[in-house]
Amino acid sequence: MLHPAFIAFLAWLPLTLCNPAPDEQIPLTLPQLTVPIAVKVEKIGFNNARLQEAVTQALSSNQVFGVLNESDHRVLRVDFSESSSNCNGKVVSPESFKAEVYDYTNGRAVYLNGDVFSPSSSVSLEETGTQPLPSAEEVAEAARIAGYSTEAIVFAAMPPVIPRTFSNGTSHRVLHIMAREKDEKTTKQFYVNLSNKTVEINPHSSSSAESAAPTCHAPVEAGQSVTPRGTPGQALVTISQGDTILWTMEITRPSASSGNAGSGVELRNVRYKGRVVLYQAHVPILNVEYKQSVPGCGPTYRDWQNEEYPLTCPGVDVPGVPGFRICTAPPTTIVDPPNNDGGDFKGVAIYADQSTRTVVIKSQLRAGWYRYTSEWRLAVDGTLSPRFGFGGVYWPSSGCICVPHHHHVYWRLDFDIETSQGNKVTEVNRFLSFPPGSPGQITRNDIVYEVQRPRSPLIPRRHWEVSNIQTGRSYGLYPGSGDGKADAYGVGDLWVLKYRGTPEEVDDGVVADTGAHISKFVNSESVLDADVVVWYAAHFLHDESHEAPGGSHIVGPTIRPIRW
Template sequence: MTRQMIIEPAGQAGLTAERVREVVAAHPAVAAHLGAADPGRLIVGGAAVTGRDAAGDAAGRAPFRASVFDPVANRGVELRGTVAAPERAEVAPSAWRPTPGPDELRAAAQILRADPRFPASGDVVVYQPMPPLADLERPDGTTTRRPTLGLYTPGEDVEHRIVAVDTAAGTVDWSPAGVSPAMHPGDCESHLPEPVESLRDRGGPDAVRLRVLDGGTELWNLIVVRPRASAPQNPGDGSGVELREVRHRGRLVFRQAHVPILNVQYEEDGVTFRDWQNQETRFSATGTDPVGWGWRICTRPPRTILERPDNDAGNFQGVAFHDAGGEVRIVSEIAAGWYRYVSEWRLADDGTVRPRFGFAGVRNPRTCMRHRHHVYWRFDFDVEGSDNDVIEQFDEVAPGVLKATPILRETSRRRRGTARFWQVTDAASGRGYRIVPGGHDNTADPYGIADLWFLRRRASELYDGNPDGDNRAMLDRFVDGEDIGRTNVVVWYAGHFRHDQNAPHPHQGHIVGPNLVPVR
């Protein structure tokens, strides 16, 4: 038999967005908090379960959490209940403010184009900028939600301009406070951005099961979740391509692996962004779609913005698979404002996993300024099952001589110094994975906090909450001295990339990520 990649639709535990909307429409506590909000205008998403083994809970006792947001009143609520009885969910006010989605951006663009001050030039491009919102506080303490839009007008004295749109009132603020200052007057990056009107979700499953077979032997079996449905969301910003229940040759490797946190900090003025990873954008992929739109098995390597010379377009939007001969690539491209990111996993036949994250952008007035990207993977290892993990740090104590030191309590680490790699193994079998830093992953600066965290797994520690409001990763709040010897351990791993237009990196410098090498 020849090598095969097989993908099939895979359901996800929890409540669909449609079911959440039904519950919200009939729930008296939601009405008490949000008033006479039209259920049809509310922003809702699917409600993921928060329990570890909820997918197998036939009685429906699995807990869920869902956020509901009214864009007109600019306020939201959170529902917490069980899948079996969502109508009895507890409801509380929520400070979560979702990033504008494609429908909201298209509505804002329509208002902007109808404004008499809109440029008459036919070359203008309306794109999504950063920050995504420029909300306006009223004297009475309430706020108006205002998505931002960028206008690119080539040849003008100021080629980029950012405005805020009040979609409820149908008005445009052409000089929103705190948004436009400190922008570079010209262009950065070579790729022309696609207009917000062009990116439309064409459906398809949220998740698939991927099986890789070679000569009848199953090498890999896993669930792949596309960025638009990746956890954490509502609250949370997605996590790019997410992997769940990953098995190599029948043995469980990960319960979950993804990138819940992605940050940017500018050096000159200290501006920071927390980038979302649930907005899929287009790239080039040639092949077949066996389960419908959004999932493509490629006949040749897909080409993201890192490989395309001059545009932000492509023929595909979703997740692409490519068998490179001994290694399967799982690739998607995601957008956050003018940033473009490549979310990728490489699964080798021998069990090696290479998580990769690439950085790029389209023409904008910001990225000419030096800035740093910080990407944080979360690896929920479950080799041989949970609750028996051993963590070790390997330091070079003499040339070619390594010493292993067990890590017994929750902690964080930096890559500088004598540490060469870390290892997660099962205490009984000795099987596990070695975490080998990538050559371009760099070391955290004060904003990046650290390079690795070793934590006891807690279902509540998926979303950091960013309580300080400066967008930095707040993972240290999970480090509270818990014992992690022979427990169920989660490893967070950070990569850091400095983007300087005046000192361009070679192509590989725009990609970071460790190698996860199997042990025994």
Template sequence: MKLFFEQPALAILLLLLWRAACEQIVFSDNRPAISIQVTGPSQADLNATVSRALNTCQVRELLGDSRYRLLYSELLSPSTELYPDTKDEGNMFQATVYDYTRGRVIFPKGILPDIFSSDVALANIQPLPSLEELAEAARIAGIGPSVTENARPYMPPYEARDFPDGTSHRLLHLAIGSANLSRLAYVNMNNGSVQAILAQGAVCQAPADSNQASVNINTPGTANFVISKNGNTLWAFEVTRPSSSAGTNGAGIELRNVKYKGKSVLYQASVPILNVEYEDKTPPVSCGPYYRDWQNSEYPLHCPPAKEFAPWLRLCKTPAATIVDPPFTDGGDFTGVAVSIEGQEVVLKSQMTAGWYRYTSEWRFDVDGTLRPRWGFGGVLLGDNCICHVHHHHVYWRLDFDIVSAGNNLVREFNNPPIFPGTKYHDKVYEVKREKDPGCHRHWEISNTRWRGKYALIPGPNDGVADEFGVGDMWVLKYHPGEIDDGVRFTSAIDAKANIDKFKNGEVVKDQDVVIWYAAHFKHNQSHEQGPEHGHIVGPEIRPLQW
């Protein structure tokens, strides 16, 4: 396509804008080059549309004279539960408004920038607090925040006080952290009452809380990446920052439309489910015993700047460091997605917070076509110091494989020694849940039945095996657009378990569009950690076999 301009100045301006939007970083040595283009509506675009949507007659009638707060607004990913039948990359938005007077949530939603396409839903649920609501809760509690303190959600982040008519009051579970002290409180945001909590912290060797602010969830951020070497394009994919990732509780760094050497590998890849179980379930231990965590609250990490593509997207001079990387300290100088070139790998890394936990979402793209998903587990001393109590983490990747094409995909399992006579391989014909088996060198291969292309999914050596709470290791499912996660919100009850089994209903998966869920499990015993080292990293390997 050719573009012609009557005014040369306009052509020059557009050329400069293109260069600013799509920048390539080329190194003089043998490392891969990267090209990054930031895309999607801005926060200002989103705010402007949401402001107009809140002023529509429909929303004004619902709010009336209520005391309310706009907690946050978000761009919805395609194929969410709100728009389950669309793959349109249109700019769908949703605002989350809490009505304190009537104890309910109002969700105006629609398509940018057309507010006339908007609709409104009501629900009695408890969303995560925004930074502004946390600051208000701290003010009500009379415990800050000051310039040296930051309020953050504790675990569980809220409770609902339900009434017979189905409405509820919103109680925020608040932690106020400073250099040497953590204070806890429940703050009723509906009537302003406060219940102070005495922290009874255990003692162990763990990193100190850096007491830095996180980023509001649902803050937009999307970019297109191209990784090349010697002028040849290798990887191309779309990245969404954790704060804007899809799913009920977010999903860490989210990948879409992942291609290697021009052919499709994955349509979508992320971590929509993350939970934890504590071993000691008897009073007076106040930790857990179960939590479903969230993966969209970004926290600072260390990333010495080499190039900043957007406020949330930075190329680091040296590898980015989170709490699970040397020198194993909390916090940093950058919040968002950090990019680094490490040998023949391009590495994307973010750090997130959920109460006292610190999580690392990481994707490692090797020039040889190998993709290494990684998830790091860490934590800090805060409140009851639950990091000191033995607990089990479970992380669930959702890998929507589209090997060469969306359909015609086949999943085969490898076992040696064989579990079927005479063959080390067998096809997955129907939806199934499988466990890891290191003794059989078990792994899975995903291929296209019509076109050349095959990848292997190989369990990592530290990925553990399923148990009663960590309910599985691997699922092969037929793709359905609404099955991004199991819909369980943040909770401290036994229903924090992953419920991927509800998607397994016997459908044919052979020669179909398939989704694989892969889980890793890790026992965290802080007393076993020696010296400054802290945290653990898990994850499989996604390796090309035929391409």
């Protein structure tokens, strides 16, 4: 009679090996079958009090005080920034901060950069005519100017800032908000000028969008608050099984994530079984495109990924680590059944799914009427699955979520297979077999210089492998079946770049339009035997009016070990 553990092993084996192609070498170190997965979360980094103290000292320094003293200004966002490299050319722990200040009197944005430990002596200033994303305090003030109470439901609409630039380059700060009192059914849109405290009703009609409402499956908004952008929160997460440490990584909550508009749940220094896989993994670019001409809807928006919105996560907050919770049941967002808006927790939810031997790391984000799910799934066999979900809520004064539109999400994956240098990327093409049942042709091409590459409907089994040239260890990047293909606005599907340790290549910067400008980094640098960064894009058609409730709104590739 067969032992029960061996029977369980036989049941598990086919699901894990998934009939690998002949040229793939799947790791044969199998996970323990009966030992549960354990997750340990420890606090790292600075807390909010230390960060605010540093900014307060910087604002009172002679240099900053002389510039902002007599102006009407507000600090919009504070976070840490990477300013120095001290480990293989890459930052280990940020010791500098960046504060985003808007000067309403002079129509300018002022950025302060300084050292957390000596902010008064090290602070530097940069003035620009750009319009940063609005803060929660600004949105609340705009609602008050528009005549709403402190109990009103209000958030930044799309686009959140309306350009009002003068001939000399200065500008007025005009926010686009949506608001209603809790006991009202009608939501209104306003343009609120924070520079001169005036209000205009949004002149655009959403009648075309409203016509889609009766068949629109979007849920009603819950009107819950968000975590202010720049709220610190970082943790060291260790995933183990028995005495075996499987995964270790640093996780930054979305509110403190890097990039001009945040980047969702951000992973750093990701190791599997003690070896480095990724230095950094996040989503710095996210945009949306309306192809139909509907007044008040688009045509395009650039969204933000640092505004944490509640999700449902029964469980326990991690003591001393703000913004992290261990869930006792699968965390759910608007894209998960029963597809409700809102929840009971804001931040990073972590759940160990013992049945699938996977740890789920998840957060819900808000950008106007959109809801986004930022998620990472880490399996005991070394598979890492980035996921991004798309949802939205229906507002009576704006049914844009009910008009078909395309979302484009761009992951930035800074691979360091064992080491930061000495990596390469190989494109693998598997052609369909003919006649059926015969081995399909396989080609392997090492990428030599920076390049943009498409997913191809003619080669549905195309994937990419990132390898350490010296050891041969590698991970494969496999496109998701629902990740789509880029159109003209979506720009591309995949880019291979050489790592640059500067903030300028963490995202595409402050752009004149809403499209992704990753291709500007492609400048023929060698990526063979180098430190490589892979950008991967997925493209999703969001059509609440014609799809069945409960349809999948989640995209993303699979990253799994080939030789490890």
